[in-house]
Amino acid sequence: MMKIQHNVRDRRKRSLMKVRELIKLIKMVLGCGSVAQAILSRGLFGGIITINVGFAMAVVMAIYVTGGVSGGHINPAVSFAMCLFGRMKWYKFPFYVGAQFLGAFAGAATLFGIYYDGLMSFAGGKLLIVGENATAHIFATYPAPYLSLTNAFADQVVATMFLLMIVFAIFDSRNLGVPRGLEPVVIGLLIIVISSSLGLNSGCAMNPARDLSPRLFTALAGWGFEVFTAGNNFWWIPVVGPLVGAVIGGLIYVLVIEIHHPDLDPDFETEQSEDKTDKYELSVIM
Amino acid sequence: MMKIQHNVRDRRKRSLMKVRELIKLIKMVLGCGSVAQAILSRGLFGGIITINVGFAMAVVMAIYVTGGVSGGHINPAVSFAMCLFGRMKWYKFPFYVGAQFLGAFAGAATLFGIYYDGLMSFAGGKLLIVGENATAHIFATYPAPYLSLTNAFADQVVATMFLLMIVFAIFDSRNLGVPRGLEPVVIGLLIIVISSSLGLNSGCAMNPARDLSPRLFTALAGWGFEVFTAGNNFWWIPVVGPLVGAVIGGLIYVLVIEIHHPDLDPDFETEQSEDKTDKYELSVIM
C-alpha cells in the first residue's frame, strides 16, 4: 500500500517536472523567438522594442500557463535566493534547476526547428557567432565589444539584484501589492524596463538556465564550442553573476523594506513563510 | 404556438449569427487595417510594432463587443479544438465557422472600401501580389522567400499550438487566473508576443477564417486567383496547419497542466464543462 502511494507521488513528481520544463520552453521559444525575428529579418520585422516586449510577455504567458501548478519558477538564481531566505526547501532546488535547464534546452531546439529555413538562408548555410551575419546571440547572450570582464560581472550582479528586489516587492502582500492575477503582467513590465535600461552591456540574461542551456544547444547544433570561448570566455558571467546578484537583491529587500512591516512577529513569520511559499515561489523571471 | 416559439428561436439564431460575423468584421478591419496603414504609407505611419499592437488590440476590442453575447469565437481552429475536447457541442461548429468566414469576408470588403483611394494610388491603379508595390499581404498571409512548405506547415502548427495552450490557461479558472473582465487584454498581450516571435516565417495567421476568406476576397476584388498559387500554393497551410496545431496545443494543456488540478473528479468535470462553456468559448483569437 505504502509503495503504491509512493509510486503515485513519484509519478506526480515526474509530471510536475514536465510542467516546469514547459514553462522554460514557452519562455525560450517566444522570448528568443522575438530576437530571432529581429535578427533574421535584419531589423525589418523586429528591433529592440519587439525584443524587449517579446521577452517580457513570453515570461508573462509562461507564468499564466504553469503558475497555478508549479509556481512559475523559471530562474535558478531566484530559486537559489528563495532557498537561502527560507522561502523554498533546499531539497526542491536540484529538481527545479534540472527542469529549468531541460526546458530551456528543449525550447532552444524548438525555436531552431521553427526558424530552420531562416537560419540556413541567413548566412548562406553557415551558423556564425561573430560578425554581421552572426546568429548565435539569438540563443545566448554575448558582451558588447567595449565590455571588460569586471564590468560584465558587475552588470549581471546589479541587474539581477534589481530584478530580485522588485520581484520580492511584487509578491509581498504586506507591501503595496499588485492585484491578484495581475502579478505576471507587472513582472512583464519589470522585464521591459530592466532590458531597456541595463541591456546594453551584455543583453541582460540574469538567469543561468536561460543562458547556459541554449548556449550548449548552439554548441551542439552547429555553431561550435567557440560559443563558450567567445568574448573572453564570457559564458560563466551570466551563470555566476545572477546567483550573486539574486542573494544581494533579496538581502536588501529583507533588510530595507520587510523590516518595516508592522506586525513582524518572528515565530509567526517562520510558520507563515512556509504557507506563503506558493505565492513567493511564483517569483520568476527571465 | 410551438411554431411561433420556433420562429422566435430561429430569428434569435440568425441574429446571433450576425453577432459572430460582427466580431470577425471588427477584427479584420482594425487588424488588417494596421497592416494597410503600414504598407500604404511605405512604413512612414506604421511598422511591425503598430501592426502587432494593432492586430492584438483589434482582437481585444472584438471580444469586448461580442464576448458577452456570443462568446467571442473568431477562430475556427479554436472552435474545432473546443468541440474535440468536449467544451463545445459539435452541432454549433458549422454555424460558428460559417459566421467567421462571412465576417472575415465582409471585414475585408469594408477595409478595401476605406482604403480604396490609397490602394488605387499605391501602384498606379494596379493591385499586385508580389514586388515592392504588393498589397495582397494586407489581407492574407504569404510566406517569406526562404521558407519551404515543410517549414511553413511546422510553423503554423507550432504557433497555433502555443496559442491554444496559453488561451486554455488564461480561461482556466483553476490555474493562476486572469482577473475577470481583463482576459481580453491578456489575450491581446499574447498575440503581441506570438506575432513578435513567430511572425517572420509567414505572418502568423493561426486562423483559417482570418486567412482564407480575405484571400478569396482579394481574388475576386482584382488581385486575381494568383493569390492562391503564390508561394508554391501556400494558401492551404494557414488553413490546415492551425487545425492540427490547435488540437496538439489543447492536448498538451490537458495532459501536462489540467491533470494536476487538485479536485479532479471526472463526473463532476463532465457536468461542469458544459456550464463553463461560456467561459471557455470566450477563447478566441487572431
Add this chain to the structure above:
Amino acid sequence: MMKIQHNVRDRRKRSLMKVRELIKLIKMVLGCGSVAQAILSRGLFGGIITINVGFAMAVVMAIYVTGGVSGGHINPAVSFAMCLFGRMKWYKFPFYVGAQFLGAFAGAATLFGIYYDGLMSFAGGKLLIVGENATAHIFATYPAPYLSLTNAFADQVVATMFLLMIVFAIFDSRNLGVPRGLEPVVIGLLIIVISSSLGLNSGCAMNPARDLSPRLFTALAGWGFEVFTAGNNFWWIPVVGPLVGAVIGGLIYVLVIEIHHPDLDPDFETEQSEDKTDKYELSVIM
C-alpha cells in the same frame, strides 16, 4: 431663498462647465503635444507610435481627472449619439458641446505657448500649412494627398462608427465588462488600435470639437484661413462625418448586441437608462 438656491445652482453649473473645458484642454495639450514633439523634432523624438500612444493616454488621463465629476464627455459626436439614443437629455447637449469647443481652443493655445520657441524656429519664423516644414497638422487633421472627398467622408463615418460601437460595449455592464476603474485604460487601447489602423487617410479625428476648434485657433494664430480651404475644403469632413458615424455605430450596437441581453424589459430599461447615465456618459473619446 429660492433665488439664492438658484444662484448656487447657477454657480455650480458654471463651474461644471469649467471641468468640461478642462478635460478637453488636457486632451488637446497632451494629445496634440505628442504630434508637436514628433513634427518639431523631425521624427527624432517621436513618430507614429509615440503619437498614437500619446493621444490615447491623453484621453485616459483626461477621463481620470474629470470622469468622477462631469462624466468625461470630450466628443460632441458621442454626446450627440447619446442624446439620440435617450442616454443623455437634449438640454445638456449645447452646454457640453460649448465646453468641448472652448476647452479644445484653450488647449490649442496652451500648446502653442509651450512650443512657441520650437514652432518659431522650425520654419524660420513662418507658420506653414503645407510642405515639409508644415506645422498646422499639429493642431488639426488634413487629408492624405491621394484622398478624394467621398473616401474622406466614408473614412470618418466608418472610423467613428467603430469607435462608438466599441465604446458602447466597454460601458455596457451586461456585456463582458471591463473591471470598474479600468474603462479609461481600455478606451486608451481602443484609440491606439483605431489610430494605428484607420489613421492613414486623414489622421482619424473622429471628433468635431477636437478638429474644428484648434483649426480655428491656427487660423487666428498666424497660419491664416487657408487652414479651412486646404485639402479641397476638407475642414467640414471631420465635423459632419463623425456625427453620422456615431449615430450608425450606436444603432448597430443596439440592434446587433443589446437586443440579445436576456432581461430586456422595455419599461425597466427606460427607467434604468436615466440612472445609468453617469456610466454611459463616461463614454468619451478622441
Add this chain to the structure above:
Amino acid sequence: MMKIQHNVRDRRKRSLMKVRELIKLIKMVLGCGSVAQAILSRGLFGGIITINVGFAMAVVMAIYVTGGVSGGHINPAVSFAMCLFGRMKWYKFPFYVGAQFLGAFAGAATLFGIYYDGLMSFAGGKLLIVGENATAHIFATYPAPYLSLTNAFADQVVATMFLLMIVFAIFDSRNLGVPRGLEPVVIGLLIIVISSSLGLNSGCAMNPARDLSPRLFTALAGWGFEVFTAGNNFWWIPVVGPLVGAVIGGLIYVLVIEIHHPDLDPDFETEQSEDKTDKYELSVIM
C-alpha cells in the same frame, strides 16, 4: 525606558530614510539607464520609445518596492505641494527632500558604475557635455538649442502642473478611481504621455531631485562644472519650475474638481486628510 523607545524610533526613522533613498535610486538607475542605453548604442538598442517607457516603468517599480513602507515619494515638488495643501506635515519635508537628493545621487553613481566601460569607450575616454558624443544628458536634462529661458521656465511649470493635477486625480478616491494596487501602473502611463508630449523642449525633468542631484554627480565625476553653466545656466529651471508648477496644478485640481465632490464637509475633511495621508503620499513621480 523613554530613552530606549526614543532610540528605537530614531533607528526606525533612519532606516525609513534608507527606504526613501532606495526608491530614488531604483528610479535613477532604471530610468536614466534607458537613456544611457539609447545614447551609448547611438540609437541601435534604444530610442525615444524605450526611454519614455523605461522612465515610466522605473517609477512604477520604485513605487511597488517602497510604496507600502514610505509612501513612494520621489519628487520634492510633489512633496512641497502636499505640505502646502495640508496633505503632509511640514516637519517631514526636509527629511523627504534630503532622502530624495541622496538617493538620486547614489543612483547616478550606480549607473555610472554599470556603464563605466561604455561611457569611457563612447568618446575616447572623454566625458562631454555638448556635441554628438555628449553623455551628460544621460544624467540631467539640457534645453533644446531653440529654447529661450522664458519658454523653458513656462515648459517646466506647465508640465509639472499637468503632472500634479493628474496624480491628484489618480489618488482621489472620490473621483473615478483607479483599482487599488494598479495606481503605479496608471502613473506609469501618465509619465509615458507627458514625456511623449512635453519632452521636446528640455526633457521634462519635472523634479528638482531627479535633475539637480545627478547634475552635481556629473560635475564631480568628470564632466566638470560646465554642467551648471550649459544652456545659459539652465540648471535652476528644472529646480524652481516644478515647485511653481506643482503648486498651480494642485490648486487647479482642488478648485476645479474637488469642489464638486458631494459630501464636502470641511471639518470631516481636515480629520480625514491626515488619515488618507498614506494614500496621497503615494503621489509620486519622475
